[in-house]
Amino acid sequence: MSEMSNEQFLLKINNIKTHFFTKRGIVPAVDGVTIEIPYGKIIGIVGESGCGKSVTSLSVLGLLQRPGKTVEGSIEFNGRNLLQLNKAQMRKLRGNEISMIFQEPMTSLNPVYTVGKQVSEAITIHENISKEEAKSKVIEIFKNVGIPEAEKRFNAYPHQLSGGLRQRVMIGMAMSCSPKLLIADEPTTALDVTIEAQILHLMRELRDKNHTSIMMITHNLGVVAEICDYVYVMYAGKVMEQTDINELFEKPCHPYTEGLMRSIPRIHSKNTRLYSIKGVVPNLLKLPKGCRFSPRCDKATKKCFTQEPELYKIDNNHSVRCFLYENGVR
Amino acid sequence: MSKDVLVKVNNLVKNFSVTNSQGSKKSVVQAVSDVSFEIYRGETLSLVGESGCGKSTLGRLLINLIRPTSGSVVFDGTDLVGLKSNAMRELRKKIQIIFQDPYASLNPRMNVCQIISEPLKTHKIYKTKKENENRVKELMEKVGIRREFINRYPHQFSGGQRQRIGIARALALNPELIVCDEPVSALDVSIQSQILNLIHDLQEEFNLTYLFISHDLSVVRYISDRVCVMFLGKICEIGNTEDIYERPLHPYTKFLIEAVPKPDPKLRKEDKKILTGEIPSPVNPPSGCRFRTRCPYAKDICSESEPEMKNYKGRFAACHFVLES
Numbered sequence: 001m002s003e004m005s006n007e008q009f010l011l012k013i014n015n016i017k018t019h020f021f022t023k024r025g026i027v028p029a030v031d032g033v034t035i036e037i038p039y040g041k042i043i044g045i046v047g048e049s050g051c052g053k054s055v056t057s058l059s060v061l062g063l064l065q066r067p068g069k070t071v072e073g074s075i076e077f078n079g080r081n082l083l084q085l086n087k088a089q090m091r092k093l094r095g096n097e098i099s100m101i102f103q104e105p106m107t108s109l110n111p112v113y114t115v116g117k118q119v120s121e122a123i124t125i126h127e128n129i130s131k132e133e134a135k136s137k138v139i140e141i142f143k144n145v146g147i148p149e150a151e152k153r154f155n156a157y158p159h160q161l162s163g164g165l166r167q168r169v170m171i172g173m174a175m176s177c178s179p180k181l182l183i184a185d186e187p188t189t190a191l192d193v194t195i196e197a198q199i200l201h202l203m204r205e206l207r208d209k210n211h212t213s214i215m216m217i218t219h220n221l222g223v224v225a226e227i228c229d230y231v232y233v234m235y236a237g238k239v240m241e242q243t244d245i246n247e248l249f250e251k252p253c254h255p256y257t258e259g260l261m262r263s264i265p266r267i268h269s270k271n272t273r274l275y276s277i278k279g280v281v282p283n284l285l286k287l288p289k290g291c292r293f294s295p296r297c298d299k300a301t302k303k304c305f306t307q308e309p310e311l312y313k314i315d316n317n318h319s320v321r322c323f324l325y326e327n328g329v330r
Numbered sequence: 331m332s333k334d335v336l337v338k339v340n341n342l343v344k345n346f347s348v349t350n351s352q353g354s355k356k357s358v359v360q361a362v363s364d365v366s367f368e369i370y371r372g373e374t375l376s377l378v379g380e381s382g383c384g385k386s387t388l389g390r391l392l393i394n395l396i397r398p399t400s401g402s403v404v405f406d407g408t409d410l411v412g413l414k415s416n417a418m419r420e421l422r423k424k425i426q427i428i429f430q431d432p433y434a435s436l437n438p439r440m441n442v443c444q445i446i447s448e449p450l451k452t453h454k455i456y457k458t459k460k461e462n463e464n465r466v467k468e469l470m471e472k473v474g475i476r477r478e479f480i481n482r483y484p485h486q487f488s489g490g491q492r493q494r495i496g497i498a499r500a501l502a503l504n505p506e507l508i509v510c511d512e513p514v515s516a517l518d519v520s521i522q523s524q525i526l527n528l529i530h531d532l533q534e535e536f537n538l539t540y541l542f543i544s545h546d547l548s549v550v551r552y553i554s555d556r557v558c559v560m561f562l563g564k565i566c567e568i569g570n571t572e573d574i575y576e577r578p579l580h581p582y583t584k585f586l587i588e589a590v591p592k593p594d595p596k597l598r599k600e601d602k603k604i605l606t607g608e609i610p611s612p613v614n615p616p617s618g619c620r621f622r623t624r625c626p627y628a629k630d631i632c633s634e635s636e637p638e639m640k641n642y643k644g645r646f647a648a649c650h651f652v653l654e655s
Binding site for chain 2: 198249266
């Protein structure tokens with residue numbers, strides 16, 4: 001990915017560190033993460049709970065709350081460093097050029113306003129159009145995201161809609177100002193498989209039509225395989241491996257990625273014992289010395305417990321944070 | 331597998347009455363609607379289906395946590411419906427449940443010892459504290475929690491460890507049947523596989539029978555001997571895991587399995603057939619076959635008459651137009 005020139009990236013997250021300053025100490029939730037998102041691509045950020053994938057997205061959106069703060073690095077969006085923008089400038093960008101979809105469509109919509117009003121609000125804030133124009137635009141959007149009886153649904157309250165429809169409303173709202181970047185944080189985790197398939201299809205369609213870049217945050221490797229072009233695997237605040245989608249599933253290199261791949265019950269597997277990664281995710285307040293995956297790693301050597309590996313490039317498109325690939329070969 | 335029937339469910343119906351938002355109009359939701367099946371001793375039968383299909387209600391009916399509107403649940407020769415509470419309490423020793431949310435299902439003010447020994451105390455299994463504690467320690471070891479943690483509280487454990495504690499509690503009385511209601515849905519992938527392995531090992535060790543409720547079809551395929559697919563309170567299809575996944579008879583089964591995102595980008599199909607529409611309201615289910623509003627194969631007959639459960643070479647499905655097997 002790095003052989004591309006800078007202009008091809010819509011978003012460049014450059015070695016950011018986002019820390020939470022708690023009473024018990026500093027929690028390095030994101031600890032030097034670099035992620036590049038090209039135009040019109042779907043980039044997956046994968047990892048288990050606490051790996052920093054959601055905090056990374058909140059850092060991009062400028063939605064971090066105290067005690068969290070991005071203390072280092074830069075986030076370049078379309079040539080501007082988002083970390084240097086003030087609140088008003090950030091607000092202008094959010095919902096307009098950068099949009100987001102969250103996991104829980106129930107809690108991310110306001111229960112006391114109709115969904116139509118909520119989506120038109122998003123439009124009227126960023127565009128100078130009348131209420132009526134906004135309404136017809138919203139109905140148009142609702143049709144685009146596949147909400148049946150769009151005119152009727154305009155006046156519905158969130159509780160009157162099913163989870164799938166609510167997520168469609170959220171996607172409609174996110175897409176209402178034709179954003180350049182869509183950040184989707186576990187958008188299908190709360191949905192049933194048949195509805196999940198519909199939503200993933202919809203997201204891919206939107207990318208193809210509007211050339212929107214999508215940052216897809218998920219823990220589900222099936223969803224990743226289904227929709228992403230390039231993937232970053234995160235663990236305990238760091239990127240462990242980054243590569244394109246086919247390579248990730250064909251030749252996962254990092255022992256953690258490999259472990260993840262082997263521990264999914266494949267739909268085509270027989271009743272044999274599943275592989276499981278031993279141990280649990282480390283406490284970020286007490287990170288192990290050396291490689292942060294070393295206590296759980298089958299392939300760890302002495303060096304892994306004392307020194308931290310860098311992200312080693314083994315291919316133009318493939319980097320791994322593991323000493324096994326120190327010399328750039330697998 | 332021996333065909334020794336442990337649980338027999340006959341024409342089970344559970345209605346819930348609901349009121350509209352003004353509290354005036356009452357209507358009836360048929361959460362479970364005329365369901366019959368059997369669970370064999372020592373097997374894992376999975377219930378799958380989308381949210382609202384009645385799978386959790388069915389699980390709760392089976393262990394008599396809620397009473398059915400009609401029908402019967404026969405456990406090892408005893409009909410649970412209408413059983414006196416004393417007799418039911420005795421039977422509960424043999425039927426246990428593991429819940430989905432390991433955060434909500436453990437009392438935060440009890441330590442591990444109290445949590446695991448609660449069923450032992452309720453049923454007055456041991457006379458002395460010492461015996462009780464030994465049993466708790468033995469159970470902890472079985473599920474992979476270190477004995478030293480016996481005095482710790484739930485908040486000191488991770489999600490996976492909490493689920494292990496929940497499993498130890500379910501095992502305490504040497505049950506025969508365990509209803510597992512989405513036991514791994516709240517866990518991370520790497521922890522999920524540890525718990526699935528544990529559930530699998532315990533079955534072999536104690537000859538347990540599982541009713542495994544899940545919406546995750548990959549997990550279900552891994553763990554079950556037979557699968558029962560539900561849609562809107564009814565069973566669509568029931569059969570061996572291999573058959574269900576490889577040669578589904580009911581169109582709904584086929585679409586459900588195809589919808590699962592496969593962890594292999596090579597299997598990505600841009601033009602994958604996706605089931606359109608939403609699940610109809612259970613208050614007002616469609617006439618005839620309940621799946622017909624979403625079914626691409628539906629014909630006139632599907633709205634006119636409800637398909638019966640039929641036997642297709644030892645497999646069962648309820649559809650007017652079963653797919654070629």
